[in-house]
Amino acid sequence: VTQDVFDWAIQKASEKKQLDLHNVEFLSMQEGLCVQALHIGSYDDEPATIEKIHKFIEEQGLQVDINDDRHHHEIYLSDPRRTKVENLKTVLRIPVKNN
Template identity: 60%
Template structure:
């Protein structure tokens, strides 16, 4: 069986064009960690990323252990994603003070990962990385439904250019932004900022609509 790469298998979700498009996002299972603060500077975000990748690779490498998982298939660990929100709706589309952000960092889980498989992986990670707060990790199913998304290429700080395109598309097509406690500003990070020039960073930006 071929190795599943979710970015290629579900191109409509992960590889949109640089112009806004409508997409219907089905229910997807994620490992998530919630927190608050500037992702560039706060230790909480750094720990969240370590937890997410720790769980993801514990599950992926289970094939090398005696704990075989029913239905396991070869796959590429999906990209890091994030949901972002504030205490109240901002007056401007772009927020310069990133310390005000609440976030939910997350990575998609393969379909064979049940809650039982997830709990076993958590226990393994706890033994391997006792310094991490394993209780911050959650197993979540998220169904976003109808959204407008775009591929943004460039600095995270220049996302306003793509967000404005999304707002214009929403207005032109008789839609409304539908951000609430369950449906939030969503970003998918397709590039590794440690290895990619800022001007080449690829980020999917997604807004829920109705």
């Protein structure tokens, strides 16, 4: 996504939904090497998926690389107001580095 597309989306969402989005920011990130998984279901069940990710990281000889610049991310693909809990989709992403 470019700054222009972001600005357009903010304008349209503000107009259509009558939302105050003046605090929304456009950030560009260099993610680097990550392991991610699609979690389907309740947010309360995410720890089991995170555990599987950590097991995969270990099996692949990688190392978790969380620090001041690299963070665990969750990307929410479903709207919890409109989606049944068992159908919620979330991408869980953990930064890694080679050992």
